[in-house]
Amino acid sequence: MKILIKNGRVIDPSRRINRVADVLIENKKIIKVQKNIKTKVDKTIDAHRKIVAPGFIDLHTHLREPGEENKETIATGARAAVYGGFTTVCAMPNTVPICDNAAQVQYVLDKAKQADWANVLPIGAITKKRAGKEMAEMAEMQKVGCVAVSDDGDEVADAKLLRRAMEYAAMLKLPVICHCEDKNLIGKGVMHEGYWSTALGLRGMPSEAESIMVQRDIQLAGLTGAHLHIAHVSTAQSVELIRQAKKKGIKVTAEATPHHFTLTDESLQTYDTYHKVNPPLRSKADVKAIQKGLKNGTIDAIATDHAPHLQVDKDKEFDYAPFGLIGLETALSLAIMQLIDKKILTWSELINKLSCNPNRILRYDRGTLRPDAVADIVIIDPRKKWKYTKDQIKSTSKNSPFIDWELKGKIETVLLAGKICSL
Ligand SMILES: [Zn+2]
Numbered sequence: 001m002k003i004l005i006k007n008g009r010v011i012d013p014s015r016r017i018n019r020v021a022d023v024l025i026e027n028k029k030i031i032k033v034q035k036n037i038k039t040k041v042d043k044t045i046d047a048h049r050k051i052v053a054p055g056f057i058d059l060h061t062h063l064r065e066p067g068e069e070n071k072e073t074i075a076t077g078a079r080a081a082v083y084g085g086f087t088t089v090c091a092m093p094n095t096v097p098i099c100d101n102a103a104q105v106q107y108v109l110d111k112a113k114q115a116d117w118a119n120v121l122p123i124g125a126i127t128k129k130r131a132g133k134e135m136a137e138m139a140e141m142q143k144v145g146c147v148a149v150s151d152d153g154d155e156v157a158d159a160k161l162l163r164r165a166m167e168y169a170a171m172l173k174l175p176v177i178c179h180c181e182d183k184n185l186i187g188k189g190v191m192h193e194g195y196w197s198t199a200l201g202l203r204g205m206p207s208e209a210e211s212i213m214v215q216r217d218i219q220l221a222g223l224t225g226a227h228l229h230i231a232h233v234s235t236a237q238s239v240e241l242i243r244q245a246k247k248k249g250i251k252v253t254a255e256a257t258p259h260h261f262t263l264t265d266e267s268l269q270t271y272d273t274y275h276k277v278n279p280p281l282r283s284k285a286d287v288k289a290i291q292k293g294l295k296n297g298t299i300d301a302i303a304t305d306h307a308p309h310l311q312v313d314k315d316k317e318f319d320y321a322p323f324g325l326i327g328l329e330t331a332l333s334l335a336i337m338q339l340i341d342k343k344i345l346t347w348s349e350l351i352n353k354l355s356c357n358p359n360r361i362l363r364y365d366r367g368t369l370r371p372d373a374v375a376d377i378v379i380i381d382p383r384k385k386w387k388y389t390k391d392q393i394k395s396t397s398k399n400s401p402f403i404d405w406e407l408k409g410k411i412e413t414v415l416l417a418g419k420i421c422s423l
Helices: 074-083 102-115 138-144 159-172 195-200 208-224 236-247 258-262 265-270 284-295 331-340 347-362
Strands: 002-012 017-026 029-034 043-046 051-054 056-061 086-091 119-124 148-150 176-178 228-230 252-256 377-387 406-416
Touching: 002 347, 002 377, 051 347, 056 074, 056 331, 056 347, 074 086, 074 102, 074 406, 102 119, 102 138, 119 138, 138 159, 159 176, 159 208, 176 208, 195 265, 208 228, 208 236, 236 252, 236 284, 252 284, 252 347, 258 284, 258 331, 284 331, 284 347, 331 347, 331 377, 331 406
Parallel strands: 002 043, 002 051, 056 086, 086 119, 119 148, 148 176, 176 228, 228 252
Antiparallel strands: 002 017, 017 029, 051 377, 377 406
């Protein structure tokens, strides 16, 4: 099967390409990117006024399977991902049971293969049962296909254990993804500690609960030589610590979520539990710092932290509702509205954060339109306006604070390994 994508603006930061061109695909692979390709093909896609880019890679997705299939399954999550332009998602290990051994990693891969939507790359736990007591079998998990390790949802509180895990991960060249949060310091906090937590009478979580752990983990990365990847950076201090660490040559990368560069703690005024997320929505100054960190390269990637939850759980009182929101289907539009339209990022920089850099962090082989690469491609209509309504959400769970928002920019077509997905 030969497919030709005609006249799109091809943006491939991995090869510094940003120009109108055609993309020729044969079977699973990209053949070439060139102007005016003339050849007989089975299908032509007109991409005039559209953007053609490598498929996005989400470093941070909660798929809930096994164990909580009523919230999301690997199949429904991998499908929702494609609707959002993500051709690859990394599945966090905090499922039931925890993905902390080779058999669980294999289970995720098998389910993803059956589903036949986005590629799913399993992330294994750092510690057995994510209990923070004993290291998980990283080498065994890696052999089967685990791409990184993380106890996401919790920090590895024991610094000595994390040091050992980092030494081991460094040997295996596995990124260690840290959820930076001092549990004692946040206590029973439910939102960012500041003016709004006082005004609303909700218990606060200080910014320092994040940055203290960011600092500790950076120092341990320096000590061990491990590749530390910091999940969902949300505070100005964290951005500054990461910037300094990078300057010193410490192997650290970082991601930020669309909700952390879009919303502030002020939005909690409605007490809407869809805005309850961890790390919490922060102050205006923090949002500005995240945006600046994306611009100057301190923050390498945009990741969703897609966290499906049931309506019955989100309907609870604010103190008791679970943390988290879904984000796969809104990430691109929020990035266009908050980063492109506000002239914080260029299109090439945005595609870099969504595709090329996540690929580099994982040492994976996607995130590019180079000849012979697997044809995971997105075609974007950057100007299309649409309303994000509840009934069009593809994820099983509907916990998004962006429901009924007027959004801009939409995924038109997705090719998964050279196959056109019908969206
Ligand atoms: Zn987390």
